[in-house]
Amino acid sequence: EEQLLASGGTFVQPGGSLRLSCAASGFTFRIYALSWVRQAPGEGLEWVSSISGSGDNTYYADSVKGRFTISRDNSKNTLYLQMNSLRAEDTAVYYCVKHEGFRGNSHFEYWGQGTLVTVSS
Amino acid sequence: QSVLTQPPSASGTPGQRVTISCSGSSSNIGINYVHWYQELPGTAPKLLIYANNERPSGVPDRFSGSKSGTSVFLAISGLRSEDEADYYCAAWDDSLSGWVFGGGTKLTVL
Numbered sequence: 001e002e003q004l005l006a007s008g009g010t011f012v013q014p015g016g017s018l019r020l021s022c023a024a025s026g027f028t029f030r031i032y033a034l035s036w037v038r039q040a041p042g043e044g045l046e047w048v049s050s051i052s053g054s055g056d057n058t059y060y061a062d063s064v065k066g067r068f069t070i071s072r073d074n075s076k077n078t079l080y081l082q083m084n085s086l087r088a089e090d091t092a093v094y095y096c097v098k099h100e101g102f103r104g105n106s107h108f109e110y111w112g113q114g115t116l117v118t119v120s121s
Numbered sequence: 122q123s124v125l126t127q128p129p130s131a132s133g134t135p136g137q138r139v140t141i142s143c144s145g146s147s148s149n150i151g152i153n154y155v156h157w158y159q160e161l162p163g164t165a166p167k168l169l170i171y172a173n174n175e176r177p178s179g180v181p182d183r184f185s186g187s188k189s190g191t192s193v194f195l196a197i198s199g200l201r202s203e204d205e206a207d208y209y210c211a212a213w214d215d216s217l218s219g220w221v222f223g224g225g226t227k228l229t230v231l
Binding site: 035037044045046047050059060061062095100105107108109110111112113114 | 158207222
């Protein structure tokens with residue numbers, strides 16, 4: 001059974017940094033692209049970043065470009081999101097999402113449970 | 122302001138057919154597949170329709186998708202109370218080199 005367990009969400013002050021992790025199991029991790037998608041309280045879904053199966057190709061939403069870095073460790077079956085210069089508008093539940101295929105433009109196939117990031121002073 | 126446009130709400134009575142629209146542009150829906158996600162209250166989103174009109178295994182055939190130009194439509198027939206959820210469309214955008222979502226449609230079963 002596929003599983004994606006996101007962790008690392010917590011309360012952080014504006015300007016601070018945080019690293020989210022997503023531990024995967026139940027599928028061949030290295031052949032699937034992965035993404036982070038977030039949802040602010042009471043709001044809709046917003047794509048944040050994607051990474052190809054190999055990790056060679058990464059993509060970012062304009063709202064996080066230059067502040068967030070997506071990466072993966074295929075030897076540990078783990079996805080990461082390094083978040084720097086955090087802002088109040090980054091407050092959201094962050095979902096770890098498995099794609100249908102190797103490339104970042106294949107559709108989101110399976111969503112894990114999210115982890116809540118709260119940015120506030 | 123979402124790149125893809127959905128009505129914020131829709132409603133129907135049990136047994137009815139409801140349609141939710143999603144409109145975009147030539148850089149996303151016009152040239153790429155569109156996918157639909159269902160978000161039940163308190164749960165993570167789930168894939169409902171992929172590649173415009175394909176259903177993953179386990180999704181009832183009451184759910185169907187269609188596409189016309191730069192708009193797509195999600196139809197739910199034989200509406201049931203458990204269909205009450207938020208529905209989102211999503212597509213890859215070639216101009217942005219990233220994914221775009223609709224703002225979501227809250228479906229209420231009266």
